[in-house]
Amino acid sequence: MKLTQGFRMAFKSVLSNKLRTSLSMLGILIGVATVIALVAMGKGSSNQVEEQVSSLGTNLLSITITGRGTETSLSKDEAMAFADLPNVEGVSPVVSSSLSVKYKTTSTNVTVEGITPEYEDVNDFSVQTGRYIVPIDESNSQKVALIGVSTAEELFGTDDPLGKVILLNGYRFTIVGLLEAKGSSLSGSNDEKVLIPLSTAQRLFKSVGVRTVYVKVTQLDLMNTVVAMLEAKLTEKFRGDTSSYRVFNQQDAMETLNSVNKTMNTMLLYVAAISLIVGGIGIMNIMLVSVTERTREIGIRKSLGAKRRDILFQFLVEAVTISGLGGLLGIGIGYIASIVIGRVMGTHTEVPFNTVMIAFAFSAVVGVVFGIFPANKAARLRPVDALRHD
Amino acid sequence: MTAEASREVLIDIKGVSKSYVMGRETVTVLHQVSLQVHRGDFVAIVGPSGSGKSTLMNVIGCLDTPSEGSYKLDGVEVRGQNDNKLAQIRNSKIGFIFQGFHLLPRLTALENCELPLIYRGLSAKERRERSSNALKQVGLGERMHHRPSELSGGQQQRVAIARALATHPPILLADEPTGALDSKTGQEVLAMIEQLNREGHTIVLITHDMDVAKRAGRTVVIRDGVLSEERGGANEAHTRLPNGVQERLIEQA
Numbered sequence: 001m002k003l004t005q006g007f008r009m010a011f012k013s014v015l016s017n018k019l020r021t022s023l024s025m026l027g028i029l030i031g032v033a034t035v036i037a038l039v040a041m042g043k044g045s046s047n048q049v050e051e052q053v054s055s056l057g058t059n060l061l062s063i064t065i066t067g068r069g070t071e072t073s074l075s076k077d078e079a080m081a082f083a084d085l086p087n088v089e090g091v092s093p094v095v096s097s098s099l100s101v102k103y104k105t106t107s108t109n110v111t112v113e114g115i116t117p118e119y120e121d122v123n124d125f126s127v128q129t130g131r132y133i134v135p136i137d138e139s140n141s142q143k144v145a146l147i148g149v150s151t152a153e154e155l156f157g158t159d160d161p162l163g164k165v166i167l168l169n170g171y172r173f174t175i176v177g178l179l180e181a182k183g184s185s186l187s188g189s190n191d192e193k194v195l196i197p198l199s200t201a202q203r204l205f206k207s208v209g210v211r212t213v214y215v216k217v218t219q220l221d222l223m224n225t226v227v228a229m230l231e232a233k234l235t236e237k238f239r240g241d242t243s244s245y246r247v248f249n250q251q252d253a254m255e256t257l258n259s260v261n262k263t264m265n266t267m268l269l270y271v272a273a274i275s276l277i278v279g280g281i282g283i284m285n286i287m288l289v290s291v292t293e294r295t296r297e298i299g300i301r302k303s304l305g306a307k308r309r310d311i312l313f314q315f316l317v318e319a320v321t322i323s324g325l326g327g328l329l330g331i332g333i334g335y336i337a338s339i340v341i342g343r344v345m346g347t348h349t350e351v352p353f354n355t356v357m358i359a360f361a362f363s364a365v366v367g368v369v370f371g372i373f374p375a376n377k378a379a380r381l382r383p384v385d386a387l388r389h390d
Numbered sequence: 391m392t393a394e395a396s397r398e399v400l401i402d403i404k405g406v407s408k409s410y411v412m413g414r415e416t417v418t419v420l421h422q423v424s425l426q427v428h429r430g431d432f433v434a435i436v437g438p439s440g441s442g443k444s445t446l447m448n449v450i451g452c453l454d455t456p457s458e459g460s461y462k463l464d465g466v467e468v469r470g471q472n473d474n475k476l477a478q479i480r481n482s483k484i485g486f487i488f489q490g491f492h493l494l495p496r497l498t499a500l501e502n503c504e505l506p507l508i509y510r511g512l513s514a515k516e517r518r519e520r521s522s523n524a525l526k527q528v529g530l531g532e533r534m535h536h537r538p539s540e541l542s543g544g545q546q547q548r549v550a551i552a553r554a555l556a557t558h559p560p561i562l563l564a565d566e567p568t569g570a571l572d573s574k575t576g577q578e579v580l581a582m583i584e585q586l587n588r589e590g591h592t593i594v595l596i597t598h599d600m601d602v603a604k605r606a607g608r609t610v611v612i613r614d615g616v617l618s619e620e621r622g623g624a625n626e627a628h629t630r631l632p633n634g635v636q637e638r639l640i641e642q643a
Contacts, residue, residue, distance in 0.1 A: 016496050300492045304506040305481020307474045383453045
């Protein structure tokens with residue numbers, strides 16, 4: 001008996017009992033659909049994270065000072081001295097705090113960062129209108145501010161924010177520039193931000209030194225060298241207290257996230273395997289019922305000359321047809337679900353082609369694995385007994 | 391007798407016994423049965439229920455193998471063959487006509503006829519051709535694409551006959567072919583079987599109905615697993631019964 005003939009026969013039989021077929025393929029369908037939707041979501045969010053990380057620039061390092069008190073603080077000048085190290089393109093020291101910003105009667109919480117003019121270049125974050133923080137603002141501790149697009153919209157609506165006066169902790173700041181829209185990154189939204197001169201911020205936050213220093217490295221492959229150098233410098237500065245600072249590499253962050261993603265994918269694989277096994281048991285159950293129900297048919301076929309392998313093949317193909325069809329529908333539904341989820345959550349989802357192939361192949365394999373027992377049962381029936389059955 | 395001997399022996403059963411193990415007991419259903427059927431014969435095997443008739447049919451139809459003795463079908467020894475070989479023998483040597491028609495309800499008449507040809511491995515074109523010819527032969531050329539449920543009992547049995555004919559088997563094995571039919575359609579089916587015999591088909595008919603058996607050229611009677619010649623034969627079925635017993639048997643049958 002030929003393969004195509006077998007599949008035609010299986011399709012006929014599978015289609016002749018639509019309700020049962022659709023119920024028995026439900027397990028596989030839901031399993032595959034879940035896997036596709038979840039993988040798409042995971043892939044989407046990891047894509048998003050990658051975009052965010054790379055939007056910060058992969059050749060950017062950040063040094064975070066975690067220690068407290070005067071003993072373990074890094075002054076602005078010390079931070080700026082890092083710029084003289086080899087392979088360092090620029091340094092941007094930052095202090096930041098979460099503050100309430102008020103305009104007339106509207107107020108909102110934002111991240112206020114004290115920055116130096118180098119921020120524009122090092123962090124690649126410029127203004128779309130107005131001017132940037134200039135050295136004179138910094139040296140005179142001017143109360144000027146740059147404002148992120150989201151915060152501007154929240155406070156001023158559609159009005160031009162330039163020249164408006166806002167209150168930060170009760171101090172009046174004049175807005176001199178509107179930042180470009182940059183979206184979110186690892187450290188939160190870049191558009192809900194107010195940037196002020198570093199010296200002003202130190203006074204406003206009543207803090208000495210800087211909290212974070214961004215270091216832009218000239219070349220990507222020199223990252224590790226620069227990291228080592230910075231660590232040496234910092235260890236010296238903090239007299240061997242390595243716990244009071246952290247040098248953070250964007251690539252490390254990416255790797256960390258990737259490993260999180262990997263863990264999630266492994267978990268997904270387990271979920272998939274379990275649901276497919278459950279689905280497979282459902283198919284096995286139905287196939288066993290089907291064999292019992294069609295004992296007479298098996299008897300007739302055998303009396304007409306069907307060999308064991310013909311019957312085995314017939315029932316195996318039926319099981320694979322059910323599971324494969326379930327897999328295909330599951331892929332379709334999972335794909336639609338991933339699009340819907342993407343729309344609802346506002347993330348970009350993506351269904352990798354190899355996931356689709358693996359899901360389909362796996363569901364077909366489930367059909368074979370769980371179909372072989374019922375099919376073998378059918379094939380081993382004695383024609384005499386099978387014919388007598390009713 | 392000489393004329394008979396000159397013809398080819400299709401079914402050659404010699405001293406065949408069949409016993410089943412039921413729990414701890416062994417039940418012997420056929421006792422040392424011998425039977426020869428020649429090409430072109432029309433033999434009826436008659437017996438009441440429980441006589442071993444069905445078992446004999448299963449053995450002749452290669453659905454079951456004998457426990458003892460020898461059964462040569464068209465020159466091939468059946469005893470000791472494995473399942474696959476038996477399936478192949480059934481497919482090529484025997485056309486079954488069952489009491490309950492045994493058609494697959496989901497398939498059309500044509501597809502039912504194609505089934506044994508599928509297992510023979512014929513191409514779709516050849517299957518179609520042979521099946522439609524067989525259906526035309528039994529007068530169902532117009533109803534090829536009907537399902538069994540859309541056909542009357544007589545028509546269903548004719549589909550079954552067409553299915554048996556489609557493989558061009560040397561033997562047609564009919565098991566109570568009229569059992570599920572009313573007497574009028576039963577007569578039609580029997581007439582068709584007679585016609586097939588006239589056309590040269592070898593027919594073995596199994597029945598409990600003496601009237602049906604009378605249509606055959608030769609009748610053998612089976613009772614309690616023992617075979618005896620009734621009429622038309624050449625005394626090859628042995629196990630002589632005392633006078634009078636045979637008549638009673640036939641009456642009961």
